[in-house]
Amino acid sequence: MLQIDALPAFNDNYIWLLQDTTQKRCAVVDPGDAAPVLAWLKQHPDWVLSDILVTHHHFDHVGGVEQLCNITGAKVWGPAQENIPARQVALNDNDHITVLGLEFEVFVLPGHTLGHIAYYHADASTPLLFSGDTLFAAGCGRLFEGSPEQMYRSLNRLAVLPAQTAVYCTHEYTLSNLRFAHAVEPNNPDIAARIAQVTAWRAEGTISLPSSMALELRTNPFLRVNETSVKEKADEWNKQDNDSPSAVFASLRSWKDKF
């Protein structure tokens, strides 16, 4: 049995904790800080941290890797194209790996960084996607290294995953992303409903994740660049005819950077 919980870190990061409750083994995704993971392990002394999965090289995702690896001996998996501390297995596009007895497929998704990877576990009922800073709930990562065209293609690879895929991203950005989504699509009832839902959750301190691919397709403007109304808003923003979906994406991304 796999259980997944979020360990909060810094202001708005989540370190995803995957727990194999039968074997009492666990894995973490993007431990930017070792402290929350070590605290959990201290409270669960009969558990072993066996694996550390890393999506990209930013400090808030790798800051705790070396310390955790030294203390627990966990195996560190990370993108081949980036410098990842203590990385033991360098991952490339379409690699298949086994963690906690589950198979994960690796997607290389340039955009936020050039070597950014996501981890996908195919499952008949609820597939799992650990999307790092590429696909967020109702948003996407900033383009620190890649081009809009690269990020657009990366997001398209994720958009075709099964609708019931659970999306585990690294940051609690959902509400601010939804405010932007509402500006892009003021008449989208799914966005309005999600704002009400997430506002209530956040008011009581409840996490807004995981999301689902189905919900993202209905409420994430960066996955909705083919909608006429989205294109028109993008055209309004950069005062030009964005005549391709990736041009609409580029316009939305630059708008969001200043929103």
Ligand code: ZN
């Ligand atoms: Zn990042």
Ligand code: FE
């Ligand atoms: Fe981040």
